Amino acid sequence: NFLYAFSLQIGGATYRAAITDKTICVTVPPELPLVGASAVYELSEKAVIAPDPATVADWEAPMEFMITACNGEQRSYSYELIRLANGYDGDIVLRTQEEVDAFYDSGITAISGSLILGDKGKESLKDLAGLGKITEIGGSVVFMNCADIETIDWPLLERVGDMYYDYISYMYPRMTKVESVNLPKLKTVTYGFYVPTERINLPALEYVGGDLTITSQLESESLSRLQRCNGKLELNNQSISVECPVLTFAGDLYLRTESTSFPQLSEAGNIEIQYGIQSFPMLEKCSLLIIYN
Numbered sequence: 001n002f003l004y005a006f007s008l009q010i011g012g013a014t015y016r017a018a019i020t021d022k023t024i025c026v027t028v029p030p031e032l033p034l035v036g037a038s039a040v041y042e043l044s045e046k047a048v049i050a051p052d053p054a055t056v057a058d059w060e061a062p063m064e065f066m067i068t069a070c071n072g073e074q075r076s077y078s079y080e081l082i083r084l085a086n087g088y089d090g091d092i093v094l095r096t097q098e099e100v101d102a103f104y105d106s107g108i109t110a111i112s113g114s115l116i117l118g119d120k121g122k123e124s125l126k127d128l129a130g131l132g133k134i135t136e137i138g139g140s141v142v143f144m145n146c147a148d149i150e151t152i153d154w155p156l157l158e159r160v161g162d163m164y165y166d167y168i169s170y171m172y173p174r175m176t177k178v179e180s181v182n183l184p185k186l187k188t189v190t191y192g193f194y195v196p197t198e199r200i201n202l203p204a205l206e207y208v209g210g211d212l213t214i215t216s217q218l219e220s221e222s223l224s225r226l227q228r229c230n231g232k233l234e235l236n237n238q239s240i241s242v243e244c245p246v247l248t249f250a251g252d253l254y255l256r257t258e259s260t261s262f263p264q265l266s267e268a269g270n271i272e273i274q275y276g277i278q279s280f281p282m283l284e285k286c287s288l289l290i291i292y293n
Contacts, residue, residue, distance in 0.1 A: 001069035002249070003049070003077055004230065005042040005209075008059060010034060015138075018159060018188035019077070020207045021227045021248065024065065025188070027082045027138055027159065029089040029112050034059045034081075046070040084110040084136065091139065095119040100130040110136040114161070118145025124173060128152055137161060140191075147173040152195065153182045158204075162191035164211070181216075192231060202226075208233075218242060235260060238275045 006017040006024050010032065017026045028034075039053035050066050065077045091113035094100045100117070115137050118125045124147040132154060140162040143149075165175060178197040185204050192210035201219035211231035214223075223244050232252040235242055241259045249267050256274035265280045270288045 001047055001067045001073045001075040002044040003041065003065070003067055004044065007040050008034075008037050009040060010037045014040075016190055018190050018207060018209070019228075020188070022076070022078060024077050024079045025082055026080075027084065027112070027136065030083045030085070030087055043067060044069065084112055086110060087112060089113070091116060095122060097125055097127065100125055100128060102130070104130040104133060109133050109156070112138040114139030114142055116142040116144055118143065120145055120172060124148040132156065135159075143175055144172050146175050148177060149175060150177050150179050151182075152178065152180070152197070155182065155184055157183055158185050159188045160186065160190070162210070163189065164192035164194045165196055
């Protein structure tokens, strides 16, 4: 009785929802008309949804969707449309430190597209404090040239499409100097999240639609509100102990920690335990369990 994915298609564009265990939040530009909008969604196997999204005419209004599993179990989701306030419809590219600093006074707090930081042909950015007023980024944060960045402190950011640093392709200069990432209000990541750093603070994070990778030390309360990770949850630092008290679902788990506790986890895909003491007393279903000695 789970809703795995939900999006609105409007005029050839797709606006993907952020989903938690109880909510469906779709973010669109402030003036976008919703006439002719249609929903695309994915449910757990053999589940049904009511009302049928194909019958919905008014996507502006809040509503409740009920998902019913084949065994009769039900789960309710509250739908909400969010229009960007003080928003910019499209991608924003900040190539130089001067452009980043000037952005602070731009009045823009939400970006419907991606935020591209730096330029491979220029000097690395050194300070991202100019982005401290941003509350929402619908697309990706692209760290194109941030090799000299030491701190990412975005105290107001609540939603981001994707903040996944590409550490494999070597497309961009390497980020090796980041000492801390502070995102105290970040609740929703629509796709994936990974930033190389020594310490990270994610106390409000509730939902990740793709992969979540943590290789650093976690500040107190980080991941304490995480309810769902649709992709792989990778905790890869054998010196940390992690508690995820409300996590109920993970697409996959990769665990290499001193210890991890998942007291509410009921379903996961593959679970790979490389190291440490791991606890999931409520686990009912997983595709494959691998334990290394």
